[in-house]
Amino acid sequence: VTNALYTAVVNGSATTSNAQYPYVNVSYTGTQSFITKLNYATNLSFAIPTRDQWQYAAKGGNKTQNYTYSGSNTPGDVAWYAGNSGGKTHEVKQLAPNELGIYDMSGNVEEWTSTRYNTSSSYTGNYYRCGGYYSDSESSVTKTSSRYSSSWYEYVYAEYLGIRIILICQ
Numbered sequence: 001v002t003n004a005l006y007t008a009v010v011n012g013s014a015t016t017s018n019a020q021y022p023y024v025n026v027s028y029t030g031t032q033s034f035i036t037k038l039n040y041a042t043n044l045s046f047a048i049p050t051r052d053q054w055q056y057a058a059k060g061g062n063k064t065q066n067y068t069y070s071g072s073n074t075p076g077d078v079a080w081y082a083g084n085s086g087g088k089t090h091e092v093k094q095l096a097p098n099e100l101g102i103y104d105m106s107g108n109v110e111e112w113t114s115t116r117y118n119t120s121s122s123y124t125g126n127y128y129r130c131g132g133y134y135s136d137s138e139s140s141v142t143k144t145s146s147r148y149s150s151s152w153y154e155y156v157y158a159e160y161l162g163i164r165i166i167l168i169c170q
Contacts, residue, residue, distance in 0.1 A: 001022065001023050001034070001162065001163040001164070001165060002019060002020050002021065002022060002023060002092055003016060003018065003019050003020070003021050003022075003023050004019035004020065005023070006023035006026075006034060006163075007019075007023075009034060009037050009038050009041060010033075010034055010037055016089070018091060020091045020092055020093075021089055021090070021091055021092070022089060022092055022104070022108060022109045022162040022163075023162055023163060024089060024109055024158070024159055024160060024161060024162045025158065025159050025161070026112075026161065026162065026163060028112055028127050031048055031112050031163050032048075034163065035047060035048065035165065038165070044167060045167070045168040045170060046165045046166065046167055046168065047114065047165065047166055047168055048111075048112050048113060048114050048163065048164065048165060048166070049113055049114065049164065049165075049166045050113055050114050050115045051113040051114075051115035051128040051130065052115070053113075053166060054105075054111065054113050054130045054131075054164070055130065055143070057098075057100060057102055057105065058070040058098065058102075058105040058106070058130070058131070058143040059143055060098050060099030060100055061099070061100050063099035063100060064099060065099055067098075067099075067143065068142055068143070069106040069141065069142060069143055070098040070102070070105035070106040070131075070143040071096050071097055071098030071099065071105070071106070072096060075106065075107070075138045075141060076095075077095060077096050078095050078096050078097075078098065078105075078106050078107075079095065079104075079106035079107030079108070079132070079141045080095070080104075080107040080108040080134045081106075081107040081132065081133075081134060081135075081136050081137065081138060081140070081141045082134070082135050082136060082137055082138075083137075083138060085107070085108075085134035085135070087134065087135055088134060089108055089109055089133075089134055089160070090108055090134070092104055092108070098143075104131075105131055105143060106131060106132060106141045106142065106143055107131065107132050107133065107134060107136065107141040108131075108133065108134055108162075109131070109133050109134070109160050109161060109162035110129040110130065110131050110132060110133045110158075110160055110161050110162070111129060111130055111131050111161075111162055111163060111164040112127055112129055112161065112162075112163060112164075113127060113128045113129065113130055114127065115127065115128045116128075129161060131164075133160035133161075134160060135160065
């Protein structure tokens with residue numbers, strides 16, 4: 001989700017002046033609010049992917065070539081990470097897509113999933129985040145990487161945490 005899409009849907013302010021940068025600094029709760037408004041505005045059914053859906057898409061789905069990163073064995077071809085990002089996010093779709101034509105699944109910003117990692121906890125949050133981000137090492141932006149931390153809950157914001165949406169076909 002770019003700044004342009006997010007601000008159009010929620011009638012809010014962007015996180016950078018570049019409309020084609022990923023919208024970041026959004027909590028899980030804020031992500032759900034955005035999706036509710038997007039669904040209402042479009043009369044469609046969008047969601048954030050589960051961890052398994054996210055990983056399947058990152059791996060290239062039924063067109064997988066078993067790359068290390070989402071679309072290549074060379075991280076700089078497909079991922080903004082510590083080795084090439086200059087320590088900041090970048091405009092979307094600037095590097096190569098994966099086998100399904102999906103961009104930025106490795107690096108640039110981490111993305112929320114709807115899968116909780118600690119369902120036995122009394123906390124309501126603890127959602128997996130996938131993809132790695134611009135300051136991560138090569139090994140942290142692999143196509144199957146998932147992260148979690150007991151200190152991350154649904155109201156947490158981070159300058160490197162964004163949104164990827166899927167369309168639910170009915």
